[in-house]
Amino acid sequence: MERYLIKFSKKDSAKYISHLDTMRTLHRAVRRAHLPIAYSKGFNPHASISVASPLSLGIESSCEYADIEFEGVLEEKEIVESLNSVLPEGIKIIDALHIKEKMKPSMSLVEGAKYIVILKCDEGVELVENTINLILKDETIEKIKKTKSGEKLENIRPYIKDIVIKKYEGNSYELELLLSCGSRGNLSPNTVVELLYEKSDGKIYGHPDIKRNELYCIKNDKWIDLLSYFKGK
Amino acid sequence: MIYIGDEILSRVTKPARYTGGEFNQVKKDLKDVKVRFAMCFPDVYEVGMSHLGIKILYHKINEREDCYCERAFAPWTDMEELMRKNNIPLFSLETKTPLKEFNFVGFTLQYEMSYTNIINMLDLSNIPFLTKDRKREDPFVIFGGSCAYNPEPLSDIADFFVLGEAEEVIDEVLDIYIKWKQSKKNREEFLLEAASIEGVYVPSFYDIEYNDDGTIKRRIALKENIPDVIRKRYIKDLNESYFPEKIIVPLTEIVHDRIMLETFRGCTRGCRFCQAGMIYRPVREKKTDKLMELAEKLLKSTGYEEISLTSLSICDYSDIKNLVHSLVEKYEKDRVSLSLPSLRIDSFSVDLINEIQKVRKTGLTFAPEAGTQRMRDIINKGVTEEDLIKSVKSAFESGWSTIKLYFMIGLPFETLEDVEGIAALGQKVVDTYFSIPKDKRNKGLNVTLSTSSFVPKPFTPFQWESQDTMKSLSEKQKYLKEKIKSRYITYNWHETPISFLEAVFSRGDRKLTKVLIKAWEKGCKFDGWQELFKFESWMEAFSECNVDPYFYALRKRELDEILPWDFIDIGVSKEYLKKELKKAKEGQLTKDCRIACTGCGITQFSKEGNCFNGALFNKIQ
The missing domain is CATH 3.30.750.200 (Transcription Regulator spoIIAA)
Incomplete structure (x- = not known):
């Protein structure tokens, strides 16, 4: 069994493919490409593909990762090329990496994600800055979180690592969000967008155009993107 | 082309129903095509995409360089609401073109409870409901599928119906359309030409006279040289007929999310309640070799892990044991599973399924x-x-x-x-x-x-x-x-x-068309979906229309x-149906017609006098 990390993007209409359907789509592409994917043992064997971090419906991404196990060693370039020739519109493999040593699954390594969000505001950059500062200076921001057993209040502030205005033009603002992501804490960028609407009394508005730009894990107390981590950088 | 914004798609359930972009979807340059055909299924994407007939027709039409077939489905209520609010007409998935801009808008009729969705889809497309109100630039609205065998409830809506297996007819329709489009002739002249194609029924060329009790007195042909009887069309040899080697692989799970390998058409059992058993006669089989070849191509082009062997009664396929063994043997290592719907009740069937579901x-x-x-x-x-x-x-x-x-x-x-x-x-x-x-x-x-x-x-x-x-x-x-x-x-x-x-x-x-439109006006749609079915509105519609x-x-x-x-x-004679009704009353059985011909009339209809094209007689179980 040989493990590979693949990095792929989901753009345009492909952002409307749900997490489960993305796995199904990748699996079928692997089969169309005739790559020797490995299957789990047991009564109900399933293909060994796992996506590092589920992406909410409607969010674009240039940095999706998945662990795939194959029955043998393959050329990384061959994986990229053969999959790209059989993927539907909007999904593209950017890189593949053979992981030879025993390392934790990507899913359990993910700690954070970077999102780019485009929102509107007609009142000038100060208002956007002030709103962001209002959020960042709070120590607790409680939000209702839906869980399997019901609803509970959760402090989401620790999951907001940073919010930065990257650029603006006219009334359009491009914000960069650094948020916790993964099993140890996860915050949807949509929640932060709602917070921005709320804290600005609706002066920040507009349908958010959200894109995930990077997924991080922690190495020596620093955030490092998944691909670099596995490459040993 | 319509742009469907994120502010809409991000607010509806299952947005992948509306995006298109699936693997094996056909893309063409509009400059190169003469005919644009919208293949419509009057239900949601997951249901429509599970239907084998439109898959066959979609790819068959797209085999032609001069035609481009795209798909459209009924939007679910949440999407419909947003479309109406934002003035978005119903669009095709491939190029997001409004349906009104197509040359043909074709619906398949699989169940009666989808009829209000047809009205709703025409309304969302701004296409006039009635054939008499359509202008030269409007699309031709056409119907096919098993419910088209009683076309009359939709007769004022349809420009024409295709009766029987449309793969056999569609090229002829497209050919005369291309000629007509280049001419200056009017809509009626096209319909007159279409009416000369065997299997095509143009309802507006006929009138119905009723008796006082509401039953039919007679049908009156309003034009010369149009047929009194419309003969269904069917494929003579399924081994030679078109079957797609690539099919669209959906991006969201559909009802039948697998390869449907069609093994044969027709059924020999003759159950007296069953319409499919009569209208799809004669029985015609595909050969195992042909099916193995198709399975190989379809598995490669889709990446699916499951093949369903489809037919009306799979264990009646004459070479079923060999087919199942061959498929299991060849694809077990690739983890392809087989499913056999429509199992017969006997130990042969149980043994067979036992082998594939180990x-x-x-x-x-x-x-x-x-x-x-x-x-x-x-x-x-x-x-x-x-x-x-x-x-x-x-x-x-x-x-x-x-x-x-x-x-x-x-x-x-x-x-x-x-x-x-x-x-x-x-x-x-x-x-x-x-x-x-x-x-x-x-x-x-x-x-x-x-x-x-x-x-x-x-x-x-x-x-x-x-x-x-x-x-x-x-x-x-x-x-x-x-x-x-x-x-x-x-x-x-x-x-x-x-x-x-x-x-x-x-x-x-024909008296039902107005009821259908009235029921739609009262908000009836998706009648096959229990949660949306409005029986009282329907009953009001009947009473208001005096029907x-x-x-x-x-x-x-x-x-x-x-x-x-x-x-x-349909090839099966009315006399035969009467005889069968009489036998039903007497509780008498009619044998499976593979054992001996029961004289249903299909052999005279086909003129060639043979049933079971492609079957291996020595292997019938």
């Missing part, structure tokens, strides 16, 4: 259709209680413990004893399970009995019979529920008002009455 025994479904031998003989099901008990015994011994049994209630000549027989049969299945030693059976017995309510269908021996009343059907359901004692049995039933409405439309005439629904659903027809669909020739 590990996962997901549950077996059989359709005895009726609870007593008397009733099964009336409908010519040709299955005995012994067959069923033997089959389930063998299934239990092989490790299955979930069994589903399908029945109908409200069949002609039914008594309460026959209804009770369903419960008794279910109990016998339970007893059979417990008669097997504990160590030879699996745990967790679950027997599901499902009843649907009988709907008389055109072109069946029961086409003259009345449907049971809603009250009686509900009482029978209640009665059956009381008769079921075992806690291992679950009972499911269909809501009777939906079956009633199905019966109205399945044997309806009596009971006239269609409950009235027993005289054998000499002119039926709305009598002008269609």
Whole structure:
């Protein structure tokens, strides 16, 4: 069994493919490409593909990762090329990496994600800055979180690592969000967008155009993107 | 091209229903095509994309360089609301073109309860509902599929119908369209030419005269040189006919998310309630070699892990053992699983399914259709209680413990004893399970009995019979529920008002078009979806249009009455249907026509005089 990390993007209409359907789509592409994917043992064997971090419906991404196990060693370039020739519109493999040593699954390594969000505001950059500062200076921001057993209040502030205005033009603002992501804490960028609407009394508005730009894990107390981590950088 | 913004798509359930962009979707340059065809299914994406017929036609039309076929489905209510609010017309998935800009808008009619969705889709497209209101630049609205065999309820809406297997007809339609488009001729001139194609029915060229009692007096042809009788079209040799080697792989899970490998068309059993068994005659098989070749290509082009062998009764495929063995042998290592829907009730079938479901025994479904031998003989099901008990015994011994049994209630000549027989049969299945030693059976017995309510269908021996009343059907359901004692049995039933409405439309005439539009105006759509079905609105629509629904659903027809669909020739003669009805009353069986020809008329119709094209006679089980 040989493990590979693949990095792929989901753009345009492909952002409307749900997490489960993305796995199904990748699996079928692997089969169309005739790559020797490995299957789990047991009564109900399933293909060994796992996506590092589920992406909410409607969010674009240039940095999706998945662990795939194959029955043998393959050329990384061959994986990229053969999959790209059989993927539907909007999904593209950017890189593949053979992981030879025993390392934790990507899913359990993910700690954070970077999102780019485009929102509107007609009142000038100060208002956007002030709103962001209002959020960042709070120590607790409680939000209702839906869980399997019901609803509970959760402090989401620790999951907001940073919010930065990257650029603006006219009334359009491009914000960069650094948020916790993964099993140890996860915050949807949509929640932060709602917070921005709320804290600005609706002066920040507009349908958010959200894109995930990077997924991080922690190495020596620093955030490092998944691909670099596995490459040993 | 329409732009459907994120502010819309991000607010609807399952947005992948509306995005297109699937693998194997066909993209063409619009500059290169002369005809644009919108293939429509009047239900949601997941349902429509599961239908084999439109997959075949979509790819078949797209094989032509001069034509481009795209798809459109009924938007779910959340999407429809946003489309209406934002003035977005119904669009094709491939190029997001409004349907109104197409040359043809073709709908497949698979069930009557989808008809209001057709009206809704035309409305969302700003296409006039009625053929008489359409202008030269409007698309031709055409219909096909099994419900088109009684076209009359949609006759004012359709520009024309294609009767029979459309793969056989569509090229001829497209060819004359291209010629017409280059000419300066009007719409009617195109329809006149279309009417000369065998299998094409242009309803606006005929008028109907009624008797005082509402039955049909006669049909009047309004044009010269148009046929009095419309003959269905069918493919003579399925091995030579078109079948796609690539199919679209959806991005969201659909109802039948697998390769559908069509093994044969037609059925030899002759069940008297079954329309498919009559209209798809003659039986024609694809050869195993051909199917193996198609399976290989389809697996490669889709990446699917499952193949379903489709037909009306899969174990009647003459070379089924060889086909199943060959597929299992070749694809076991690739983890391709096989499914066999429509299992026959005998040990042959159980042995066969046992071989392909070695590990996962997901549950077996059989359709005895009726609870007593008397009733099964009336409908010519040709299955005995012994067959069923033997089959389930063998299934239990092989490790299955979930069994589903399908029945109908409200069949002609039914008594309460026959209804009770369903419960008794279910109990016998339970007893059979417990008669097997504990160590030879699996745990967790679950027997599901499902009843649907009988709907008389055109072109069946029961086409003259009345449907049971809603009250009686509900009482029978209640009665059956009381008769079921075992806690291992679950009972499911269909809501009777939906079956009633199905019966109205399945044997309806032209007077129903206005009711359909009225019901749509009252908000009826997705009538096949229990949660959206509005029976009261329907009944209001009937009353406001002064149309009596009971006239269609409950009235027993005289054998000499002119039926709305009598002008269609499916190849099976009316005399044969009458003979079968008489035998039903007497409880007499008609043998499977593979054993001996039963003289249904199809051999005279086909002129070649042969059935079972492609079958291997020495292998018939």
